[in-house]
Amino acid sequence: xxxxxxxxxxxxxxxxxxxxxxxxxxxxxxxxxxxxxxxxxxxxxxxxxxxxxxxxxxxxxxxxxxxxxxxxxxxxxxxxxxxxxxxxxxxxxxxxxxxxxxxxxxxxxxxxxxxxxxxxxxxxxxxxxxxxxxxxxxxxxxxxxxxxxxxxxxxxxxxxxxxxxxxxxxxxxxxxxxxxxxxxxxxxxxxxxxxxxxxxxxxxxxxxxxxxxxxxxxxxxxxxxxxxxxxx
Amino acid sequence: xxxxxxxxxxxxxxxxxxxxxxxxxxxxxxxxxxxxxxxxxxxxxxxxxxxxxxxxxxxxxxxxxxxxxxxxxxxxxxxxxxxxxxxxxxxxxxxxxxxxxxxxxxxxxxxxxxxxxxxxxxxxxxxxxxxxxxxxxxxxxxxxxxxxxxxxxxxxxxxxxxxxxxxxxxxxxxxxxxxxxxxxxxxxxxxxxxxxxxxxxxxxxxxxxxxxxxxxxxxxxxxxxxxxxxxxxxxxxxxxxxxxxxxxxx
Numbered sequence: 001x002x003x004x005x006x007x008x009x010x011x012x013x014x015x016x017x018x019x020x021x022x023x024x025x026x027x028x029x030x031x032x033x034x035x036x037x038x039x040x041x042x043x044x045x046x047x048x049x050x051x052x053x054x055x056x057x058x059x060x061x062x063x064x065x066x067x068x069x070x071x072x073x074x075x076x077x078x079x080x081x082x083x084x085x086x087x088x089x090x091x092x093x094x095x096x097x098x099x100x101x102x103x104x105x106x107x108x109x110x111x112x113x114x115x116x117x118x119x120x121x122x123x124x125x126x127x128x129x130x131x132x133x134x135x136x137x138x139x140x141x142x143x144x145x146x147x148x149x150x151x152x153x154x155x156x157x158x159x160x161x162x163x164x165x166x167x168x169x170x171x172x173x174x175x176x177x178x179x180x181x182x183x184x185x186x187x188x189x190x191x192x193x194x195x196x197x198x199x200x201x202x203x204x205x206x207x208x209x210x211x212x213x214x215x216x217x218x219x220x221x222x223x224x225x226x227x228x229x230x231x232x
Numbered sequence: 233x234x235x236x237x238x239x240x241x242x243x244x245x246x247x248x249x250x251x252x253x254x255x256x257x258x259x260x261x262x263x264x265x266x267x268x269x270x271x272x273x274x275x276x277x278x279x280x281x282x283x284x285x286x287x288x289x290x291x292x293x294x295x296x297x298x299x300x301x302x303x304x305x306x307x308x309x310x311x312x313x314x315x316x317x318x319x320x321x322x323x324x325x326x327x328x329x330x331x332x333x334x335x336x337x338x339x340x341x342x343x344x345x346x347x348x349x350x351x352x353x354x355x356x357x358x359x360x361x362x363x364x365x366x367x368x369x370x371x372x373x374x375x376x377x378x379x380x381x382x383x384x385x386x387x388x389x390x391x392x393x394x395x396x397x398x399x400x401x402x403x404x405x406x407x408x409x410x411x412x413x414x415x416x417x418x419x420x421x422x423x424x425x426x427x428x429x430x431x432x433x434x435x436x437x438x439x440x441x442x443x444x445x446x447x448x449x450x451x452x453x454x455x456x457x458x459x460x461x462x463x464x465x466x467x468x469x470x471x472x473x474x475x476x477x478x479x480x481x482x
Contacts, residue, residue: 176377176378177374179374180398182367183408226391226394229387229391
């Protein structure tokens with residue numbers, strides 16, 4: 001009885017402390033945040049090099065390229081989501097914590113999004129401008145990336161929890177998550193293309209928002225179950 | 233009812249029971265396929281637009297249907313295994329995945345062959361159903377890769393079960409997103425309001441093929457689960473007793 005009374009008020013501060021800890025750790029190791037961003041810019045550089053620099057073509061393929069680059073950069077950063085905690089044993093501390101594991105998994109996921117998804121959203125206008133996307137399109141691009149990277153963090157956390165501690169987990173994570181992430185790519189990139197062609201963006205943004213809500217409500221439970229299985 | 237399930241879930245009982253069920257699925261299944269193949273190739277009239285090329289649907293549609301059915305069987309038995317800790321259910325999920333991947337590949341290959349005379353190309357990126365079949369194949373590959381990467385069977389069972397369930401939640405979303413993305417494929421003819429839009433002489437062989445493929449899938453699945461069970465229980469006493477009773481040496 002008394003345990004229940006004490007554990008419930010601790011839930012939000014506990015999750016908040018976990019988010020703050022992850023942000024502080026990232027502050028000490030800025031490479032973890034910047035490397036995916038540099039990778040993002042590099043992938044965006046590959047496409048003009050591969051297909052030629054004609055402005056029409058760049059403006060046409062811009063939304064898709066930025067989205068694919070963001071998807072790959074997210075995958076790159078997802079590898080590390082539980083890895084260092086698994087290495088130094090703090091993941092096991094989370095597992096034995098009296099707080100509900102899905103809440104802690106959600107806190108880890110949100111910290112991951114703040115450290116990898118949000119920076120991508122902030123950097124994306126710079127890449128989009130080099131692809132000569134107009135200002136209104138860039139706004140929608142940022143909106144879709146904001147919702148899409150949040151969903152990717154949530155979905156990817158399940159994959160990261162399943163593959164943590166496995167040899168060659170990085171390749172496996174991509175193999176497991178990419179097919180599941182394709183709807184996000186379809187709606188994200190297509191919506192931006194529609195706006196660039198003068199169409200409405202409501203349908204795609206609604207879908208991405210619905211996916212994010214679905215992910216927020218279901219994914220932490222799957223991540224928690226996967227973490228328990230991986231650490232048996 | 234419950235005792236029946238408990239008995240069925242016990243590996244030695246299943247191992248003895250499965251070979252008795254297999255012929256009841258395999259024989260009608262092969263008969264259905266034999267009738268469907270004959271009627272589909274020789275009896276059904278050629279399509280007024282597609283000529284004889286449409287006849288590939290007698291393999292393509294059942295294979296595509298089975299690729300979905302196998303995923304459902306896999307996800308549901310994975311969930312049963314995860315929730316009720318039933319070992320046999322995990323063995324079913326593990327055995328269904330390669331079969332499902334094969335049916336998916338078959339659906340893709342026949343779709344591609346059909347596309348050559350119809351669309352003039354082996355592969356059409358714009359077709360939503362070809363696309364969702366391809367994603368389905370990737371889902372199977374991810375599932376099998378995860379299972380293969382984990383050495384401990386119990387852990388592999390549980391981890392891949394979580395993935396199968398997450399995948400099952402995502403399959404409708406993937407289909408919807410790909411439908412939204414583009415459309416070039418011919419609309420649904422079989423399951424739609426107002427009954428199937430297909431001639432009876434074309435329809436019956438197709439239904440026979442779908443039924444036959446499903447029965448054959450059941451028979452193959454039972455055989456695969458049986459050997460999976462034998463492999464997983466290879467250190468157990470009942471396997472040793474069985475080998476000794478058959479005159480072997482343990």
